[in-house]
Every structure is written in structure tokens, then in C-alpha cells.
Amino acid sequence: MRQSTQRMLREAGLDPAEVRRIIETALREDLGPEFRDVTSVATIPAGQTDTADVVARADGVVAGLAVAAAVFELVGVLTGDGRTVEVSLVAVDGARVARGEVLATVTGPTRLLLTAERTALNLLSRMSGVATHTRAWADELAGTKAMVLDTRKTTPGLRILEKYAVRAGGGTNKRMGLYDVAMIKDNHKFAAGGIAAAYRRVREAFPEVAVQVEVDTLAEAEEAVAAGADFLLLDNMTPATLTEVVAAVGDRAELEATGGLTLDVAAEYASTGVDYLSVGALTHSSPILDVALDLRTR
Structure with a gap:
């Protein structure tokens, strides 16, 4: 070329x-x-x-x-x-x-x-x-601090192109794969024996890698921050619960709302004060x- x-x-x-x-x-x-x-x-x-x-x-x-x-x-x-x-x-x-x-x-x-x-x-x-769909989300979030994030739910073989398209549409990339960011999800917590244990093991094995922790409750959010996490995935929480987490965590961690989000509720979720809304549909359903x-x- x-x-x-x-x-x-x-x-x-x-x-x-x-x-x-x-x-x-x-x-x-x-x-x-x-x-x-x-x-x-x-x-x-x-x-x-x-x-x-x-x-x-x-x-x-x-x-x-x-x-x-x-x-x-x-x-x-x-x-x-x-x-x-x-x-x-x-x-x-x-x-x-x-x-x-x-x-x-x-x-x-x-x-x-x-x-x-x-x-x-x-x-x-x-x-x-993908860019067109992402722009609709970016427009919906305009005026709030929240940004729209993609996920790993991409077409096999086309990830770099689809994640670029998200950027072109005004969105933000989360992680490219399992190699560049550690994301402690529910199964990891279960297998490792809890949030603190899982976080500690990642930090010991890969001290240079950013670590994100998925949490389902306010109590888990506080536990994750206490363990050292500075990026939390707030999974399937209501706007009311998200508001509580934002108030409790403050600026100690970046906060991402995730789980079944749609355009018609985007502004409501963004108004809670979270930093990001992650939307798998940007790449799997555009x-x-x-x-x-x-x-x-x-």
C-alpha cells in the first residue's frame, strides 16, 4: 500500500x-x-x-x-x-x-x-x-463527565478496526485484550477467594499492569478500593446505587457503569457521576x- x-x-x-x-x-x-x-x-x-x-x-x-x-x-x-x-x-x-x-x-x-x-x-x-452507533452515545452523554467505552465483544479478527471505529465515533477504548489490562471479574474473585486476594495476586504477578475490579454492591466497591483498586466496574447497578457508590468512593477510583445499558437510559446513568458507561453493543450489535x-x- x-x-x-x-x-x-x-x-x-x-x-x-x-x-x-x-x-x-x-x-x-x-x-x-x-x-x-x-x-x-x-x-x-x-x-x-x-x-x-x-x-x-x-x-x-x-x-x-x-x-x-x-x-x-x-x-x-x-x-x-x-x-x-x-x-x-x-x-x-x-x-x-x-x-x-x-x-x-x-x-x-x-x-x-x-x-x-x-x-x-x-x-x-x-x-x-460502529462509528455511527458510537456517535449516538457520545451525543447522548454530551454535557456530562461520562464517556462511552467499548468492550471485548468484537468481531473475531476485526478488533483493532472496530475499536478504532469507536474512537472515530467519539468513544473510548477500554482494553485491547486479556494481555494489557487485568480485569478481576466475578469468576476471578470466586476462584481466588475474594477481591483482596485476587487483587493482591495480580499485583504480585504483573506489577506494571493496570488492574480493574468488577463489583456488584456498594460493599464490594468499598472493599475493592480498600484493597488498592483505582478502577471499578459497577455491574448492573441501578442509578440510585451508582449514586451511592460515587458518593462513597469519591475520587479514589475511576468508576464505570456496565451491564445492559441502552441509549434511552444513558443520560440517567451518566447523571449519577460515573466516569464511563461501557457498551458492548457498540461492536457486537451496530x-x-x-x-x-x-x-x-x-
Whole structure:
């Protein structure tokens, strides 16, 4: 992929090599072991070139334009065609776009444009859908101190892209996986013999890793803070209980409300004074933003 596209990916916090791996996997899924688009090869002369527009089919927030560009730029290499596609981005990630708006323009061998089409649109549509959903939450929380967080409930293989889309939509990433943050949940507490024991074991084994503790009651919240935790997940608590925890804990720990939250109650939960609302639905239930590729009329 082009240096400019790699730079955009890095600026978005994405590793170009990892993005390429995702694209190659997706293209292989679509093109099979021979990396072949039988319809385009059969119907389109090898020398034909065209220009096409990537167009929004609905209002929303766009995310993943550099990823889509990388698909078009890599398709010639990965299929063995050897030719290149020129990509010109019109929109920018995080922007609100309207139905009918051109997001990008691609020019090159027509076979390559159509071979890359579905993979590019699948990734762009998925990421833009996540960004659009996240923006709705961010808008709902505007004016409060609370921020919307994602979770690990992501599509296998697409986590880095979906978590980037959350950022593009105005949300915040929690942890990338089981390796960068320790999260002591109910099963860990049970297996270790309690909050204090579990917290102590994590601190001894991984002193450099941030530790978060899931709690279900005010008493557990106070126990976790006493043990040293500075980040609490307040699981399935009512707004009234959350308000009590905020008052009891104060600024000794960051507080995250979690568990079955929906947009219609977001403002009520944010008003309790918690720092975050975590929403698995950002990544596991966001509908796509419909995006299409339209060849220009000759």
C-alpha cells in the first residue's frame, strides 16, 4: 500500500502490517485459494480502466477510509495482477456524512476495482456502522463527565478496526485484550477467594499492569478500593446505587457503569457521576452504514 495510506493508518493508531493481514484474509475468503474473480475476468477486458465513486447510501459517521483505500491499493499485488489503483479520499474519518455523499474516488483497471469492491465496502461499512452507533452515545452523554467505552465483544479478527471505529465515533477504548489490562471479574474473585486476594495476586504477578475490579454492591466497591483498586466496574447497578457508590468512593477510583445499558437510559446513568458507561453493543450489535461503489458513466 502507498506510504500516504500507511501514514494515515499509523496516525489512526493502526499498524499497517496488521491491517494488511486483515485485508489479505478477507480477500482470500472472497477470491478463494487462487485469488480469482471469475466474473470480472470473464466479462471485462484486461486493459479496461474506469473511475468509480464510493458513496454513502445513508446518513451516518464514516470510519475506515484508509482501510478501504488499502484494499484497493493492495488488490493488484495480492491477486498477482501487478497493476495499481489510484485512490482519492474525499471525506475524513469521524465526519458526519449524508446519503448520496461521495466518500472516495478510485481509478484503475476495472477488473481490480470490482475485485476489491466487496472487501473494501465490507470493512468500510462495518467500521462506519460502529462509528455511527458510537456517535449516538457520545451525543447522548454530551454535557456530562461520562464517556462511552467499548468492550471485548468484537468481531473475531476485526478488533483493532472496530475499536478504532469507536474512537472515530467519539468513544473510548477500554482494553485491547486479556494481555494489557487485568480485569478481576466475578469468576476471578470466586476462584481466588475474594477481591483482596485476587487483587493482591495480580499485583504480585504483573506489577506494571493496570488492574480493574468488577463489583456488584456498594460493599464490594468499598472493599475493592480498600484493597488498592483505582478502577471499578459497577455491574448492573441501578442509578440510585451508582449514586451511592460515587458518593462513597469519591475520587479514589475511576468508576464505570456496565451491564445492559441502552441509549434511552444513558443520560440517567451518566447523571449519577460515573466516569464511563461501557457498551458492548457498540461492536457486537451496530448495524452497518450502507456504502456502495458506483462506476461512473463513460
